[in-house]
Amino acid sequence: MFLVVWAGSATAGFLGAITGLGGGVVVVPLLALALHVDLRYAIGASLLSVIATSSGAAAAYVREGISNIRIGMFLEIATTVGALAGAAVAAHVATGFVATTFGLVLLGAAAVSLRRAEDGAPQGTPPAGLARTLRLHGRFVQDGVPVDYSAQRAAPGFALMFVAGMLSGLLGIGSGALKVIAMDNVMRLPFKVSTTTSNFMIGVTAAASAGVYLSRGYIAPGLAAPVVLGILPGALLGARVLPRVHSRVLRLVFTGVIVALAVEMFFKGVTGSL
Amino acid sequence: MQPWTDERMERLIGGVLRTGVLLATALVALGAVRFLALHFAERPQYAVFRGEPLALRTVSGIVRSAVDLDASGLIQVGLLALVATPVARVAFSMVAFAAERDFTYVAITFFVMGVLCYSLFGASL
Numbered sequence: 001m002f003l004v005v006w007a008g009s010a011t012a013g014f015l016g017a018i019t020g021l022g023g024g025v026v027v028v029p030l031l032a033l034a035l036h037v038d039l040r041y042a043i044g045a046s047l048l049s050v051i052a053t054s055s056g057a058a059a060a061y062v063r064e065g066i067s068n069i070r071i072g073m074f075l076e077i078a079t080t081v082g083a084l085a086g087a088a089v090a091a092h093v094a095t096g097f098v099a100t101t102f103g104l105v106l107l108g109a110a111a112v113s114l115r116r117a118e119d120g121a122p123q124g125t126p127p128a129g130l131a132r133t134l135r136l137h138g139r140f141v142q143d144g145v146p147v148d149y150s151a152q153r154a155a156p157g158f159a160l161m162f163v164a165g166m167l168s169g170l171l172g173i174g175s176g177a178l179k180v181i182a183m184d185n186v187m188r189l190p191f192k193v194s195t196t197t198s199n200f201m202i203g204v205t206a207a208a209s210a211g212v213y214l215s216r217g218y219i220a221p222g223l224a225a226p227v228v229l230g231i232l233p234g235a236l237l238g239a240r241v242l243p244r245v246h247s248r249v250l251r252l253v254f255t256g257v258i259v260a261l262a263v264e265m266f267f268k269g270v271t272g273s274l
Numbered sequence: 275m276q277p278w279t280d281e282r283m284e285r286l287i288g289g290v291l292r293t294g295v296l297l298a299t300a301l302v303a304l305g306a307v308r309f310l311a312l313h314f315a316e317r318p319q320y321a322v323f324r325g326e327p328l329a330l331r332t333v334s335g336i337v338r339s340a341v342d343l344d345a346s347g348l349i350q351v352g353l354l355a356l357v358a359t360p361v362a363r364v365a366f367s368m369v370a371f372a373a374e375r376d377f378t379y380v381a382i383t384f385f386v387m388g389v390l391c392y393s394l395f396g397a398s399l
Contacts, residue, residue, distance in 0.1 A: 002310065031320075038323035048353060052298075055291045055359045063288035069280070073367060073382055080389040087393075134378065203360035204386070208393040210357040215332065217325030221349035222313065225306040228356065232299055 001035065005223065006230040008034075012049060013234025017057035018242045019254045020195030021176035022202045023049035023231050025261045037223065044218030045227045047206050050176075052231040054203030057196075060239035067196035068138045071151060071189070075197075078158050079165035079175065079205050086169020087209065098170055100269030106262035109181045114255045119247050120149050120190035130154040140193060142247070149190050157187040168205055171265075176202045177258055191247045195254065283370040290366045294359030301340075301352030308345035361390060 012026035024046035031042035061067040127137050127150035137150030151157065160182040168175030176198050183194035213219055242250070329335040330350050339347025368383040 035320075037320040040323045041320050048356060051356055051360060052295070055295050055356070055363070058363075059288050059291035059295060062284050062291065065281070065284060069283065069287065069367065070379060073379060073386065076364075076386045077382060077389075080386055080393070084389060084393055135376075204364060204390060207357050207360040208390050211394040214357075217327075217331050219330075219350070219353060220320060220326055221305065221330065221346040221353075222309055223320055224353055225302050225309060225349045228302050228353065229299065229306060232295065 002226050004035065005031070005226040009049060009227045009230025010234035013053050013056070013231035013236075014238040014241075015234075015253070015257055016049070016053040016176075016231075017199060017235040017238030018195065018245065018250060019176075019257050020180045020198030020202070021254075021257055021261070022199075022206070023053045023227075023235075025257055025264065027227060029264060031223070040216075040218045041220050041223055044213050044220065045223050047210060047213055048219065048224050049227050049231045050206040051203050051210070052228050053235045054199055054201075054206070056232045056235035057239040058200045058203065060236070061196040061200065061242075064140075064243065065138070066140045066192055066243070067200040068136075068189075068193055069200070070134065071136050071138075071183075071187075071193075072197045072200045074134055074136065074154075075158060075161045075179070075183075076201055076204055078161035079168070079179070079201060080208055082162040082165020082167075083169035083175075083205055083208055084165075085162075086166035086171075087212075088169075090170050093170060095170055096269045098167070098269070099265045102167060102171065103262045103265035103269060106177055106258050106265065109177070109185070110255045110258040110262065112185060113181065113251060113258070116185070116251070120147075120188050120193070125150065125152065125188075127151065130158075136187075138193070140190070141243075142190070142192065147190060149193060151183075152188040153186055157182050160186055165205060169209070171268075175205050177261055180254065191251055191254075192242065195250065196242070278370065278373040280374075283367070283374065286370055287363055287367060290363050291359060294355060294362060298352045298356035298359065301355060302349050303352075305345050305348030305350075305352060308343070309349065312345055361387075361394070364390060 008030040012023035016023040027046045027049045028042050031037040032039050131151040131154040139146055139148045164175050164178035179198040180194050183189045184191055329339055330346055336350040340351035364387050371379040371383055
């Protein structure tokens with residue numbers, strides 16, 4: 001079992017690091033469905049897998065300047081406050097309904113994301129309004145060519161991040177998906193900047209709820225150890241591979257994982273296993 | 275001393291993240307080796323939720339059992355290091371933004387740090 005969990009987590013770390021979704025999408029079904037681990041232990045392990053993926057891969061992305069620290073920091077206001085709000089109302093909301101709706105939203109977003117042909121706003125689009133005040137722009141190297149980008153529509157992006165944070169507080173996982181979608185589709189950032197900045201951010205959102213999970217006894221050392229030890233090499237490999245992956249290919253992988261996540265959410269919503 | 279630039283901040287934050295992750299990995303790996311030595315033959319039981327013992331739920335309890343070189347305690351203390359890594363990242367960015375004299379972002383980071391601390395400690399106080 002130790003080895004199975006380790007290998008599964010390595011895959012989760014790799015996928016999570018390149019898509020900016022964290023490892024939870026793979027870790028939860030692996031533990032809960034395939035290995036019949038109680039969902040609470042599975043969620044505890046998944047939370048740690050998100051933090052491990054985020055920190056492990058971000059160390060590389062930040063140094064290479066792919067993920068944008070300012071954009072990440074600014075949007076973290078919305079995600080952390082949203083997560084608090086989500087956790088606060090969780091007891092009064094039908095989470096099954098939320099999960100089912102979220103699954104549907106993800107399917108729609110996957111279709112939109114797949115059809116999107118261009119990568120970010122056209123180069124040279126000047127930052128305007130909030131994005132200019134907050135310096136939400138940057139430059140990264142793609143296929144050997146430096147690309148300048150700047151965020152568009154910062155305010156709606158910020159609002160969507162609040163929803164993303166709220167969903168993660170309500171459902172326990174799945175915040176990375178909306179983060180990438182908001183940065184990609186609303187703020188029109190290049191896809192790789194979106195996934196790596198999401199990856200940078202999800203660690204903070206997850207760390208915020210770690211205290212609660214630990215004090216409730218959800219974090220089992222015998223289970224968390226193979227997860228964390230597997231996630232890290234996977235995430236590091238993902239971070240090494242990402243700069244060389246074409247963003248079109250990355251988009252396909254992202255869509256595949258999103259569809260899997262949508263099905264997972266659907267399943268959770270319908271069966272009420274949340 | 276070289277001036278503070280975004281590149282320097284990126285190096286600093288990358289370093290913070292790497293240090294945290296390496297420290298966490300080392301502790302978890304050490305604990306896992308001891309854990310496996312003790313429990314390898316057993317079939318682990320995670321199908322039924324029992325909750326971890328109280329000693330492994332609180333920071334002070336975890337640190338105590340880690341000092342005793344207890345396998346589970348070592349793993350948990352490594353996991354604490356892992357959880358602390360993004361928090362340290364936020365704290366270090368605040369310092370770096372201050373050194374860059376970007377006070378808008380000092381305020382933004384300070385706010386995020388506040389929310390983070392509230393949800394980490396506020397709920398359990």
